[in-house]
Amino acid sequence: MRASRKDHEQDANEERWVTVGGALGWQAGGALHEDATSRMFTYTRAEAEIVIAATAALLRLV
Incomplete structure (x- = not known):
């Protein structure tokens, strides 16, 4: 659950x-870190393709 000053429904x-x-960055960044949780992360090819495609789609908004 997201800790926030307001509900998602009120977000612009x-x-x-x-x-x-932020969620995409959090998901993709796990493989790069060496903390106790993240060092165990692995991604399937399909998952990696989804992260790449989602990143490309978000970059179109910039």
Whole structure:
């Protein structure tokens, strides 16, 4: 559950995109870290393709 000052339903459109981008960064960044949890992360080819495609789609908004 997201710790926030307000509910998701009250987020403006820009805030929603920031949330999507943050979640994608959080998901993709796990493989690069060496903490106890993240060092065990592995991604299938399909998962990697999804992260790449989602990143490319978000970059179109910039």
